[in-house]
Amino acid sequence: MGSVTRFLDSSIGRKVLMSLTGLFLCTFLIVHASGNLQLFKNDMGLAFNQYSVFMTTFTPIKIVSYLLYATILLHVISGVRLALANKAARPVSYGASKMPGSSSWASSNMMVLGFIILIFLVTHMANFWYKYKFGDVEWVKYEVSVMDGSVIGKTTMPSAPHMQPHEYVVNDGVSAPIKYVIVKDLYSVVQLAFQEVWIVALYLLGMLAIAYHLVHGFQSSFQTLGLRHPAIAGIIRNLGIWVFGIIIPIAFASMPVYFFFFA
Numbered sequence: 262m263g264s265v266t267r268f269l270d271s272s273i274g275r276k277v278l279m280s281l282t283g284l285f286l287c288t289f290l291i292v293h294a295s296g297n298l299q300l301f302k303n304d305m306g307l308a309f310n311q312y313s314v315f316m317t318t319f320t321p322i323k324i325v326s327y328l329l330y331a332t333i334l335l336h337v338i339s340g341v342r343l344a345l346a347n348k349a350a351r352p353v354s355y356g357a358s359k360m361p362g363s364s365s366w367a368s369s370n371m372m373v374l375g376f377i378i379l380i381f382l383v384t385h386m387a388n389f390w391y392k393y394k395f396g397d398v399e400w401v402k403y404e405v406s407v408m409d410g411s412v413i414g415k416t417t418m419p420s421a422p423h424m425q426p427h428e429y430v431v432n433d434g435v436s437a438p439i440k441y442v443i444v445k446d447l448y449s450v451v452q453l454a455f456q457e458v459w460i461v462a463l464y465l466l467g468m469l470a471i472a473y474h475l476v477h478g479f480q481s482s483f484q485t486l487g488l489r490h491p492a493i494a495g496i497i498r499n500l501g502i503w504v505f506g507i508i509i510p511i512a513f514a515s516m517p518v519y520f521f522f523f524a
């Protein structure tokens with residue numbers, strides 16, 4: 262066994278792996294939440310649908326996506342292995358090492374919180390990601406004013422095999438030039454999913470679990486990596502609480518709530 266493999270298989274190695282993969286997933290959450298804010302634009306879903314095309318076709322982002330799937334798997338697998346090893350060694354679960362200021366409830370329930378997030382994630386990927394990539398999401402054609410970028414109309418399109426998202430401008434020199442944008446209508450898939458009360462409830466529960474999991478996990482990962490110097494401990498703690506415990510979960514939770522009640 263090589264020294265890296267041996268290190269990753271040790272208890273501290275697994276914790277380092279959990280920290281690094283966890284911090285990478287935290288970064289993903291910031292990007293994902295910011296991108297999804299396009300859902301709130303008053304443009305019949307055009308910006309969100311164009312953003313989805315960019316996320317699924319731009320090669321560097323596609324590569325990062327594969328890294329993301331691998332990271333999720335690694336984080337889950339090493340979390341379970343660490344918890345089982347801890348359980349065998351002593352009757353205290355992963356993350357139960359108390360540190361000043363950490364939420365003790367969250368720290369001793371990281372596995373349960375992680376499991377709720379996993380159930381959320383599997384449902385989430387099945388509802389949106391799988392449907393977008395492999396399901397039969399409807400194609401739509403947007404009519405956009407070239408002058409001011411406003412969306413004039415949206416019509417459904419008959420889908421054809423091997424159809425690709427594209428756009429073109431029609432300028433006949435008589436009427437104002439119009440841009441046509443042809444994309445898959447993922448916006449409507451999201452809108453429809455968030456009419457279901459159980460999906461909204463699962464998302465709210467998922468966001469609560471994410472908030473608790475990350476408030477503890479974010480600062481715990483800095484401790485594991487030896488980066489919790491007293492001079493920055495307060496900053497890390499506040500970042501964990503404000504960004505990952507409050508802002509990100511509220512941003513995500515506002516999406517199902519908005520569609521359920523207002524759209």
Ligand code: HEM
Pocket residue numbers: 293297313316317326329378382385386389390393447451464471513514516517
């Ligand atoms: C209400 C909040 C959310 C909405 C509306 C939403 C929406 C979407 C949509 C439409 C997709 C598929 C399209 C795409 O790949 O760009 C997607 C993918 C994904 N979502 Fe979310 N999401 C939300 C929250 C979350 C949360 C909290 C997590 C993590 C815990 C998450 C993790 C993922 C992952 C891992 C993917 C696959 C990304 C990829 O293939 O690159 N999402 N989400």
